[in-house]
Amino acid sequence: MARLGVYRDFFRRFLKLEKPVQEQVVEVFSKFGEATYAGLHLEPVKNARDKRMHTIRVTDYWRGVVLAPDEGDLYVLLNVLQHDKAYEWAARRTVTVNAVTGVVETRDFDAIKEQTSGIETGSSATTPLFVHVNDADMERLGVDAQVLGLARTFTSEEQLEKAQGFFPEQQYDVLVGLASGMTVDEVWAALPISGTGPEDIDTEDVVAAVERSSGQVLLVSGPDELMKAFAQPFALWRIYLHHSQRSAAYGSFSGPARVTGGPGTGKTVVALHRARHLAEQVEGEKSVLVTTFIRTLPSTMEDALRQLIDNDEVLKRIEVRHVDGVSYRIVTGGTGSLAVLRAEEEKARWTKVVRKLGLPSRFDEAFLSHEWREVILSQGIGSLEEYQQASRPGRGRALGHLQKAQIWEAVNTFTDGLRADKVWTYETICLEATRLLEAGERTPYRHVIVDEAQDLSPWHWRLLRAATVPSRDDLFLAGDTHQRVYDYRVSLKKLGIDITGRSTRLKISYRTTAEILRWSLGLLQGERIDDMNGDLETLTGYRAEVHGEEPRLSGYPTQQAELDGLVTNVRRWLDQGVLHGQIGVAARSNMLADQAIAKLKAAGIPAAALAKKHTEKEVGVGTMHRMKGMEFRCVAVIGVSEHGVPPASAITSAEEDILAHEQDLQREHCLLFVACTRAREELVVSWHGKPSSFLPSW
Numbered sequence: 001m002a003r004l005g006v007y008r009d010f011f012r013r014f015l016k017l018e019k020p021v022q023e024q025v026v027e028v029f030s031k032f033g034e035a036t037y038a039g040l041h042l043e044p045v046k047n048a049r050d051k052r053m054h055t056i057r058v059t060d061y062w063r064g065v066v067l068a069p070d071e072g073d074l075y076v077l078l079n080v081l082q083h084d085k086a087y088e089w090a091a092r093r094t095v096t097v098n099a100v101t102g103v104v105e106t107r108d109f110d111a112i113k114e115q116t117s118g119i120e121t122g123s124s125a126t127t128p129l130f131v132h133v134n135d136a137d138m139e140r141l142g143v144d145a146q147v148l149g150l151a152r153t154f155t156s157e158e159q160l161e162k163a164q165g166f167f168p169e170q171q172y173d174v175l176v177g178l179a180s181g182m183t184v185d186e187v188w189a190a191l192p193i194s195g196t197g198p199e200d201i202d203t204e205d206v207v208a209a210v211e212r213s214s215g216q217v218l219l220v221s222g223p224d225e226l227m228k229a230f231a232q233p234f235a236l237w238r239i240y241l242h243h244s245q246r247s248a249a250y251g252s253f254s255g256p257a258r259v260t261g262g263p264g265t266g267k268t269v270v271a272l273h274r275a276r277h278l279a280e281q282v283e284g285e286k287s288v289l290v291t292t293f294i295r296t297l298p299s300t301m302e303d304a305l306r307q308l309i310d311n312d313e314v315l316k317r318i319e320v321r322h323v324d325g326v327s328y329r330i331v332t333g334g335t336g337s338l339a340v341l342r343a344e345e346e347k348a349r350w351t352k353v354v355r356k357l358g359l360p361s362r363f364d365e366a367f368l369s370h371e372w373r374e375v376i377l378s379q380g381i382g383s384l385e386e387y388q389q390a391s392r393p394g395r396g397r398a399l400g401h402l403q404k405a406q407i408w409e410a411v412n413t414f415t416d417g418l419r420a421d422k423v424w425t426y427e428t429i430c431l432e433a434t435r436l437l438e439a440g441e442r443t444p445y446r447h448v449i450v451d452e453a454q455d456l457s458p459w460h461w462r463l464l465r466a467a468t469v470p471s472r473d474d475l476f477l478a479g480d481t482h483q484r485v486y487d488y489r490v491s492l493k494k495l496g497i498d499i500t501g502r503s504t505r506l507k508i509s510y511r512t513t514a515e516i517l518r519w520s521l522g523l524l525q526g527e528r529i530d531d532m533n534g535d536l537e538t539l540t541g542y543r544a545e546v547h548g549e550e551p552r553l554s555g556y557p558t559q560q561a562e563l564d565g566l567v568t569n570v571r572r573w574l575d576q577g578v579l580h581g582q583i584g585v586a587a588r589s590n591m592l593a594d595q596a597i598a599k600l601k602a603a604g605i606p607a608a609a610l611a612k613k614h615t616e617k618e619v620g621v622g623t624m625h626r627m628k629g630m631e632f633r634c635v636a637v638i639g640v641s642e643h644g645v646p647p648a649s650a651i652t653s654a655e656e657d658i659l660a661h662e663q664d665l666q667r668e669h670c671l672l673f674v675a676c677t678r679a680r681e682e683l684v685v686s687w688h689g690k691p692s693s694f695l696p697s698w
């Protein structure tokens with residue numbers, strides 16, 4: 001009986017196939033194991049460089065490319081392409097075995113040869129990219145003679161990136177690591193070395209290589225497992241580590257380190273692999289903490305980790321928890337419960353403080369709440385004297401000493417009341433957890449990994465700094481300040497987290513198309529965005545390699561007409577074979593999101609709020625904030641109108657505070673950018689009345 005493996009890189013391509021083609025792929029290969037070789041209708045590829053390359057009919061127009069062994073029963077599905085492209089792709093590829101790691105590799109032999117022969121000889125004033133690595137070390141890292149011959153001609157990382165499409169994946173990964181500044185020993189430590197020593201690897205035994213290449217090939221034991229894999233290709237794809245991400249995930253750092261990059265560059269994937277890498281090296285349950293500010297993300301990350309790690313003992317060493325849940329567990333010791341105020345209850349307490357102290361109308365409950373969080377808690381102020389000396393950027397008109405004394409008394413009255421009534425806010429729980437950790441009353445974690453790092457507050461960072469002893473590989477951050485959608489702006493260095501010299505920037509978006517990416521980047525044109533470390537962040541060189549349709553921009557005379565347009569677009573996607581759960585709708589307000597749900601349901605289209613648990617059989621609808629951390633094949637961003645984006649209530653007036661005004665506008669630009677970049681294949685942006693001034697070219 002034939003056995004089947006699926007090249008993991010194919011799962012991303014599978015997502016791009018039309019639904020009828022996807023269904024036929026599943027049908028053909030689910031029967032694969034039941035057929036004899038003769039019954040498979042595998043056709044050898046004429047003039048192929050690798051005689052093991054075969055094709056199999058999927059439809060009249062589509063062919064699968066299958067690696068057939070010289071002997072044995074293990075076949076590997078490499079790709080599915082249109083008829084002529086499938087034969088061309090197969091004819092140019094060769095499959096080899098890495099002499100050092102023993103894993104299976106594919107390469108475009110002809111492309112490497114053409115690139116090498118096309119290079120002009122002669123002296124150049126430009127320093128070669130790999131001048132610092134000798135041939136012996138390259139060979140020790142598994143870089144073979146053909147790849148090295150071309151790599152020696154590179155003088156820039158851009159040239160290396162262009163070679164990604166035809167270099168063997170693991171060898172490209174090695175070169176990326178060396179180009180990014182990793183030492184030979186660091187790259188060696190990151191390689192997936194099998195238990196077999198290089199001297200025992202048979203480079204002619206492709207079947208053995210496939211069986212040991214779990215990072216490159218998914219082996220399925222039968223049709224049920226195969227159909228399950230194809231039923232959730234994106235889930236499998238989300239845990240697949242790309243070459244450019246490996247050095248960040250598997251490197252070793254002398255202190256806190258960070259990976260940055262635009263939407264879809266795989267920062268979360270890097271964080272997951274880093275969690276596995278560190279958990280495999282430590283002992284003790286819950287030694288590795290994975291945390292984030294997005295409340296819906298921990299469950300998704302837990303699912304991904306279970307797919308990524310098949311060792312229960314390793315899984316037990318990882319705790320995945322929302323950052324507020326981390327502080328809650330530390331304070332309670334994992335047992336008992338705390339009474340946490342709801343938003344309306346906290347507001348009522350501030351109102352009571354205002355009345356009790358007879359404060360002027362300017363110092364209402366909203367002002368006091370923001371002053372407490374954005375100045376006192378953010379700066380870690382512990383006394384009136386410190387508060388009197390503190391600056392208040394972005395907080396409106398300046399305050400005198402007497403006014404600050406009034407506010408300080410109000411804050412103390414509020415917090416004293418919390419203690420007296422034994423109730424908490426998430427901020428006070430975080431402060432108490434930090435105190436317990438710093439006092440040594442709770443055991444810290446060995447490693448802490450933070451996803452969506454740009455949205456954490458200063459008090460969250462103080463907690464996480466206290467949650468792990470400063471040491472090698474203590475903190476790892478994944479984030480992008482272009483996606484900051486909350487008000488907190490921090491200096492990591494001032495908070496005791498110095499990432500200088502230990503930051504990796506990912507440049508390739510694996511999520512969205514080049515067309516959606518290019519348009520979305522226009523939403524941030526001219527914005528100067530900090531990097532949380534004293535410099536400006538940049539998306540220079542950020543790109544996507546997959547192409548698709550340009551975003552569709554649609555204006556309507558009324559909101560009802562716009563919602564009718566939404567129904568039309570969703571129906572079009574469904575008719576194209578897009579599943580309900582692969583469609584997302586984003587709005588700036590909860591009210592508009594609720595109206596969109598009602599409109600879709602009235603049209604007979606199942607839809608549900610992202611804030612609640614929605615199923616794959618429902619279109620997901622939510623606010624732009626709720627879209628954080630999510631991805632969909634198709635996204636409709638609605639209500640991008642003159643007064644809807646940004647809403648006036650979200651913007652401080654320039655007369656009140658110019659700095660706060662500019663920061664509010666930047667936050668809203670970033671929020672729209674986040675919503676639009678949730679789309680993988682198609683994006684529709686709509687408005688009613690006049691369009692928002694945020695939209696480029698309008």
